[in-house]
Every structure is written in C-alpha cells, then in structure tokens.
Amino acid sequence: MAGPLPLRLLPDSASVTDGRASIGGVDLVDLAAEYGTPLFVYDEAQLRSRCRDAVAAFPGGVSYATKAFLCTAMARLAHEEGMLLDVATEGELFVALNAGVPADRCIFHGNNKSMAELRYALAEGVRHIMVDSFDEFDRLDMLHTELGLVADVLIRITPGVEAHTHEFISTGQDDSKFGFTVSTGLAHQAIERAHASPACRLVGIHAHIGSQVFSIDAFEQAVAVIADFANQYEVEELSVGGGLGVAYVASEEAPTFASWGASVQKACADAGVTALITAEPGRSIVAAAGVTLYEVGTIKTLEGIRTYVAVDGGMSDNPRPVLYGSGYETFLPRAADAPRELEVRVVGKHCESGDLLVREGWVPDDIVIGDILATPVTGAYGHTMASNYNKVTRPAVVFVSDGESRLVVRRESLDDLVRNDIVD
Numbered sequence: 548m549a550g551p552l553p554l555r556l557l558p559d560s561a562s563v564t565d566g567r568a569s570i571g572g573v574d575l576v577d578l579a580a581e582y583g584t585p586l587f588v589y590d591e592a593q594l595r596s597r598c599r600d601a602v603a604a605f606p607g608g609v610s611y612a613t614k615a616f617l618c619t620a621m622a623r624l625a626h627e628e629g630m631l632l633d634v635a636t637e638g639e640l641f642v643a644l645n646a647g648v649p650a651d652r653c654i655f656h657g658n659n660k661s662m663a664e665l666r667y668a669l670a671e672g673v674r675h676i677m678v679d680s681f682d683e684f685d686r687l688d689m690l691h692t693e694l695g696l697v698a699d700v701l702i703r704i705t706p707g708v709e710a711h712t713h714e715f716i717s718t719g720q721d722d723s724k725f726g727f728t729v730s731t732g733l734a735h736q737a738i739e740r741a742h743a744s745p746a747c748r749l750v751g752i753h754a755h756i757g758s759q760v761f762s763i764d765a766f767e768q769a770v771a772v773i774a775d776f777a778n779q780y781e782v783e784e785l786s787v788g789g790g791l792g793v794a795y796v797a798s799e800e801a802p803t804f805a806s807w808g809a810s811v812q813k814a815c816a817d818a819g820v821t822a823l824i825t826a827e828p829g830r831s832i833v834a835a836a837g838v839t840l841y842e843v844g845t846i847k848t849l850e851g852i853r854t855y856v857a858v859d860g861g862m863s864d865n866p867r868p869v870l871y872g873s874g875y876e877t878f879l880p881r882a883a884d885a886p887r888e889l890e891v892r893v894v895g896k897h898c899e900s901g902d903l904l905v906r907e908g909w910v911p912d913d914i915v916i917g918d919i920l921a922t923p924v925t926g927a928y929g930h931t932m933a934s935n936y937n938k939v940t941r942p943a944v945v946f947v948s949d950g951e952s953r954l955v956v957r958r959e960s961l962d963d964l965v966r967n968d969i970v971d
C-alpha cells in the first residue's frame with residue numbers, strides 16, 4: 548500500500564481538483580483524449596524557470612545539454628531564456644541552428660566528431676569546440692588548412708574522479724572513452740598541442756564528472772581536483788559539465804541549481820581559480836517538467852505473484868528502466884490524490900519480457916482498461932532516446948501553460964515508418 552503520489556514529483560504548475568490532475572491548467576485525461584497516447588507533456592513555465600535558475604546560478608555562462616530533450620521548441624526556449632546550447636552531434640547542431648539559435652550560442656561536444664561534423668560546426672561558426680582526442684586535433688589542423696578557420700576550444704579532461712553517488716569514488720575512472728586523462732599526462736599534452744596548433748585558440752578546460760549526482764559534497768571534491776589541474780594553465784574558462792541529479796521517486800531529494808552553482812563556484816574560488824566557471828546541465832532542466840501519459844490496455848493478475856499492467860508504450864519511449872534499472876512512480880491522472888493500494892508492474896507492448904516501465908509501481912485498486920496512467924519525471928532522456936522498436940511510432944510532445952496546450956512534436960505516422968525505405 549502506497550499513499551497518494553507526492554505532488555512534488557509533478558511539475559510546478561500541477562494541481563489536483565476533484566482527484567483530476569492538471570498541468571499548466573490543462574487536464575491530463577483531456578490531453579490524452581485530444582492528442583492520443585503515449586504522450587509527453589511538459590510544463591512550459593517550469594522549463595523556462597529551470598533555465599532561468601541555471602543562468603542565475605552560473606553567471607559565467609551555462610549551456611543546456613540538448614541530449615536530455617531536444618526539439619525545435621525546446622531549442623528556442625532554452626535560447627530565449629539565456630542558455631547556450633550544448634550539442635554533441637551534427638544532428639543536435641542542425642536542430643539548434645534550424646530552430647534559429649545562432650551558431651555562436653552553440654558549443655560542440657563529442658568523443659568522435661567526424662570531419663564532416665567538424666567542418667559543419669566550424670563553417671557555421673560554433674562558439675566552442677570541446678576537443679576530446681588527439682585525432683580531433685589532427686582533423687582541426689586539416690580543416691584549418693582547408694578553411695583557414697581557427698577554432699576556440701576547450702580541452703575535455705578526464706580527471707580520474709567521478710561524482711556519481713554519495714560516495715566520492717576516486718579510482719578506476721581513468722578508464723573512459725572520453726577526454727584526455729590527467730593521470731597519464733595526456734591532458735597536459737593536449738594543452739601543449741592546443742597551444743602549438745595554428746588551428747586552435749585554447750579557451751579553457753572542461754570536465755563532466757558524472758550524471759544524476761545528488762551529493763553537493765561529491766561535486767565539491769571532484770571540482771577541487773579539476774581546479775588543481777586547471778590552475779597550472781592560464782585559461783579563461785573552466786566548465787564543470789552537467790550532472791545535477793533529479794528526484795525520480797518519492798524517496799529521493801535533489802539539490803537546487805542555486806546550491807549546486809554556489810558550491811561549485813566556492814570550490815573553484817577556494818582552489819584559487821579565477822577563470823569563468825561554466826556548466827552544462829541537461830536532466831535537471833527538463834526531467835521534472837515532463838510526464839508521460841499512456842493508456843492501459845491489459846491487466847493480468849497472477850494470484851500471489853503480481854499484477855501486470857500493460858500500456859501502449861514501453862521501452863521505445865522510455866528505455867531508462869531497461870538500460871539503467873531506473874525507478875519511476877506511477878499514478879492515474881483521474882485519481883491523482885487517491886491512495887495507491889495495488890502494487891503493479893507497468894510493462895510496455897514490445898515483444899520481450901524485459902520491456903518494463905515501472906518495476907514496482909502503485910496504483911489505485913479500481914484501475915481499469917482504458918485508464919490513462921502517467922509516469923512523472925520523464926522529461927529527460929525519454930523522448931530523445933525513443934526508438935521505433937517493433938515499428939511503433941514515436942510519441943507526440945505537447946507544451947502546456949496558462950490553460951493552453953500546443954503540439955511541439957507531432958506523433959510519427961505509419962508513413963514515417965517507411966519514409967526511407969526504397970522499393971525497387
């Protein structure tokens with residue numbers, strides 16, 4: 548038996564009236580009826596306020612890590628709210644530019660950028676290239692010869708520390724595909740290479756120390772190690788990456804942008820860093836602003852074992868439970884404040900047993916076929932990691948605010964599924 552869903556897991560503008568949940572003044576069951584399911588619903592005001600919080604927390608500049616959730620509307624929103632955009636592929640860069648975000652508001656990441664990607668980024672004039680390997684330096688040199696352009700670069704270092712959990716883990720993290728390892732001297736060599744290359748101007752140093760980090764202490768300690776490295780060089784900017792955690796389930800509590808920003812900047816100041824401190828949050832901007840709506844299609848009760856509730860989506864719209872064992876809450880938007888007496892496993896419609904969305908979910912025991920079932924805190928790494936597995940069409944996305952909804956990504960059609968097929 549679980550109590551009602553804690554309302555703090557719903558977006559800021561959520562309210563419950565006569566049991567029915569609304570976001571941005573729009574009833575969730577009505578939204579499902581209007582746009583169909585599965586459906587990603589975002590509280591637009593919350594997206595905007597999280598961007599503003601991040602901008603306030605990092606006066607040196609802050610990028611939105613678009614891998615967390617990207618579409619034209621989101622790119623515009625983050626840009627309008629003063630964030631830079633962190634893109635990690637030519638595809639993410641294309642979406643940002645196509646949305647009207649100026650190239651000099653985009654920073655370009657990636658551990659294996661192709662010549663074509665680097666050429667595109669340089670020709671468009673991205674703000675910074677985050678260099679990840681010596682092979683990338685070679686490519687930048689070749690492109691300098693070809694285009695005559697000089698890239699403003701940050702060097703991505705692997706500091707040998709990661710802040711994944713409350714434990715400060717200081718061993719083993721050098722074993723990474725990303726960046727230049729500090730302990731082996733590669734990071735130092737990368738700095739020398741950047742200084743020597745006519746293709747680059749060294750702007751700064753970057754490190755991403757982990758994702759879904761809850762402990763401010765762990766951030767502080769990890770940042771101190773990065774700061775020690777950065778202090779050996781004259782750099783304008785020190786980027787501490789992203790990684791601020793979010794609460795997905797009732798038992799979790801996450802730090803705010805303000806406390807993250809303050810502690811990171813204090814750790815840098817304590818270490819004597821005078822460079823601009825920048826950051827790249829993704830998940831913490833978008834995760835809690837989004838909920839996913841599904842329709843319940845089958846309910847199977849195995850007496851003494853468990854109840855399976857199958858919905859019309861699954862690992863194709865949220866692969867995180869399968870990939871990372873991530874936990875989510877569930878609720879019925881028609882009875883959002885009701886006690887949740889029934890333990891269920893929420894599964895999808897894909898042809899494999901592992902296709903689950905919520906391993907241990909709780910719902911009111913009057914759940915019936917046709918109910919709309921929602922999973923909160925699904926705004927990050929759901930839509931962006933969605934697939935067409937089993938040839939399902941990827942869901943639509945709506946933004947809601949002030950009693951209005953607007954479709955920002957239409958649901959894929961069956962025709963979309965064969966759009967690229969070639970018929971002889």
Ligand code: LLP
Nearest residue numbers: 612755758759789790791827828829830928
């Ligand atoms: N900067 C860099 C260089 C990154 O690699 C990442 C995330 C971020 C910023 C943003 O991190 P965030 O603030 O979102 O934690 N698919 C996984 C998360 C992968 C994160 C990869 N890098 C998930 O669903 O949990």
